[in-house]
Amino acid sequence: MLRIAVPNKGSLSEPAVELLREAGYRQRRDSRELVLPDPDNDVEFFFLRPRDIAVYVGSGTVDAGITGRDLLLDSGSPAVEHLPLGFARSTFRFATTAGQATSVQDVEGRRVATSYPVLVAAHLREQGVTPAGVVRLDGAVETAIRLGVADVIADVVETGSTLRAAGLEVFADPILRSEAVLVRRGDEGAGVPAGLDVLTRRIQGVLTAREYVLMDYDVPQDLVDAAVAVTPGFESPTVSPLHDGGWAAVRVMVPRRETNRIMDALYDIGARAILVTSIHACRV
Numbered sequence: 001m002l003r004i005a006v007p008n009k010g011s012l013s014e015p016a017v018e019l020l021r022e023a024g025y026r027q028r029r030d031s032r033e034l035v036l037p038d039p040d041n042d043v044e045f046f047f048l049r050p051r052d053i054a055v056y057v058g059s060g061t062v063d064a065g066i067t068g069r070d071l072l073l074d075s076g077s078p079a080v081e082h083l084p085l086g087f088a089r090s091t092f093r094f095a096t097t098a099g100q101a102t103s104v105q106d107v108e109g110r111r112v113a114t115s116y117p118v119l120v121a122a123h124l125r126e127q128g129v130t131p132a133g134v135v136r137l138d139g140a141v142e143t144a145i146r147l148g149v150a151d152v153i154a155d156v157v158e159t160g161s162t163l164r165a166a167g168l169e170v171f172a173d174p175i176l177r178s179e180a181v182l183v184r185r186g187d188e189g190a191g192v193p194a195g196l197d198v199l200t201r202r203i204q205g206v207l208t209a210r211e212y213v214l215m216d217y218d219v220p221q222d223l224v225d226a227a228v229a230v231t232p233g234f235e236s237p238t239v240s241p242l243h244d245g246g247w248a249a250v251r252v253m254v255p256r257r258e259t260n261r262i263m264d265a266l267y268d269i270g271a272r273a274i275l276v277t278s279i280h281a282c283r284v
């Protein structure tokens with residue numbers, strides 16, 4: 001039975017549960033449930049703190065788990081990234097009071113507050129920068145400068161509104177681009193756990209169904225090549241003859257966010273009856 005760790009709190013929790021539910025797994029109804037068997041799918045879910053998940057997976061206590069790339073790297077665990085999941089996207093950045101710093105070199109000799117001390121220390125080491133110290137805080141890191149605990153912070157930035165509200169500005173290149181990831185044990189000696197392939201394919205199916213739509217259109221036979229160049233598809237488009245021999249019907253997957261641009265381009269080429277349908281589920 002595959003043992004999977006799922007974040008029980010914070011910004012990863014709800015989208016992780018939603019993803020697993022869409023992938024056909026049983027999910028908990030009550031946030032007090034800590035362990036949830038799903039015998040039909042031969043898996044067992046463990047609801048754990050997001051920060052602990054890489055540690056459990058790395059030690060082999062559970063086979064796989066959902067966490068953030070930043071949390072994985074900060075854990076120092078031997079767990080490895082198996083599949084990026086596309087939600088909880090953020091950057092991890094240095095920030096300080098306006099005008100106080102412009103590059104990572106400006107961190108030299110200064111105190112840095114962060115919830116990700118391992119990640120920050122490793123980055124500064126790589127850049128050859130020695131801070132006066134790295135102060136580990138649990139959260140609300142943005143307040144550390146005003147309270148005189150640090151000169152610089154390194155924190156998760158999504159929209160930047162938390163930083164702005166604290167009167168801080170980012171500086172230097174992003175330390176990391178993070179998103180939710182599926183992690184698995186790093187030591188391949190133990191072999192890829194049974195069932196991980198099925199979980200992976202199911203999750204990939206959900207991600208693809210979210211990212212792509214199905215497009216159908218009719219196009220004159222002599223324009224099929226031009227139309228297919230605009231819609232190369234996931235693998236290759238299906239082209240079928242129409243009853244009117246001068247025309248063909250094309251069915252193809254296209255990225256959802258490009259739907260309108262592609263419909264305009266196809267119309268200009270001469271395609272007509274362009275229809276777009278959501279994909280409910282898929283295996284790719």
Ligand SMILES: Nc1ncnc2c1ncn2[C@@H]1O[C@H](COP(=O)(O)OP(=O)(O)OP(=O)(O)O)[C@@H](O)[C@H]1O
Binds near residue numbers: 090
């Ligand atoms: N505002 C945000 N936007 C996108 N991702 C975020 C945001 N805040 C945190 N994350 C991501 O969520 C993960 C951290 O989850 P965690 O539960 O520890 O913190 P949290 O979501 O801030 O919850 P809390 O601070 O309430 O415990 C990290 O991968 C981080 O990059």
Ligand SMILES: O=P(O)(O)OC[C@H]1O[C@H](OP(=O)(O)OP(=O)(O)O)[C@H](O)[C@@H]1O
Binds near residue numbers: 158
């Ligand atoms: O760039 P933004 O869109 O403002 O998002 C980033 C903020 O969101 C998270 O904080 P959270 O609300 O989880 O509080 P915390 O500091 O207690 O973790 C993160 O730690 C940042 O502070």
Ligand SMILES: [Mg+2]
Binds near residue numbers: 139
């Ligand atoms: Mg937080």
